Every structure is written in structure tokens, then in C-alpha cells.
Amino acid sequence: MITITKLDPSFKYEISKTPGGQNIRRCFQCGTCSAGCPVGEIDERYNPRKIIRMALLGMKERVLASDFIWLCTACYTCQERCPQDVRITDLISAITNLAVKEGHIHPVLVQQVKAIGSSGRLHSVTDFINKRRASMGLPNACPEYPEIQEIFKMTGLSRLVDSDGSE
DSSP: OOOGGGOOTTHHHHHHTSTTOTTGGGOOOOOHHHHTOHHHHHOTTOOHHHHHHHHHHTOHHHHHTOSGGGGOOOOOHHHHHOTTOOOHHHHHHHHHHHHHHTTOOOHHHHHHHHHHHHHSSSSOOOHHHHHHHHHTTOOOOOSOOHHHHHHHHHHTHHHHHHTTTOO
């Protein structure tokens, strides 16, 4: 149950100041975005209309801490159909960016950052892959990239990798 003291009426303005979230207040809840959403067909938790409504009502903590904001596949179906030009895919990206700023990072993203930090790739390169690369005239993939470690230090991602995502 949501109490009025847990609502943040400035949340919609915070979103609208974030790149991609400028048009959030144009939404009048017609439901066109939800009607054609392929993710919503698979997982009922993902409903762009409900996410926008919760954001407009000021349910900041519930929106930012939820798993469902990470389900958008950026297919742009909702964005192409929106009669108010809300740009829903961009809006969901703005909301996820705010979630990260607030410390709500999805575990999958943490694992991806760890993989990139350790080897420079999302997937490990095996001897088999390097042999195939050699057969195609490509150089072997390096096991480590010190440049990535430097970028991680500069951007603060090294703290995320070192802390297991529990900042």
C-alpha cells in the first residue's frame, strides 16, 4: 500500500530534466504504448503505461527500485505508436539512468560490468576461439586490457566491480 507521505511530487520534474525524459508530462494514459508492447505480452510486470503513471504520481522509490523498468528491449513499438510523442523508449532509459544514479543497479548489469572489467568482453575468449581467429587471419584476442582498468578507475566503475554491486 502506498501512503501519500511516500510520494515525491517532484519526481516527474526530475525525470523531465533527464535526457530522454523531456516528454513525460505529455502522456495522458491512452494505453497505446502497452497495447503493442512485445515485452508486456511475455511479462505482465512490464507495462509502459503503468510505469509512466507511477512516475507521474511520484512513486519514485517504487519505480526506481523495481525490476520491471529494466525489461524494455528498446524495440520502439510504443514510441512509434504514441499519439503524444512521449518517446517512451527514451523515457524508460531516462528512468533507468536515474535508478543507477540512486544506487539501484540491476544485478545483470553488475555482472556485465564485471565481465568487461576482467577480460574486456562480455564473453570469455577461449583457445578454440583464438584458433578460429588465427585461421581467419585475425590476431589473437588479448586476455587483458589495461586500458579498461584505467577507464574503470576514472569513471568509478571499479568500485562497482569491487563491491559486488552493493554500493
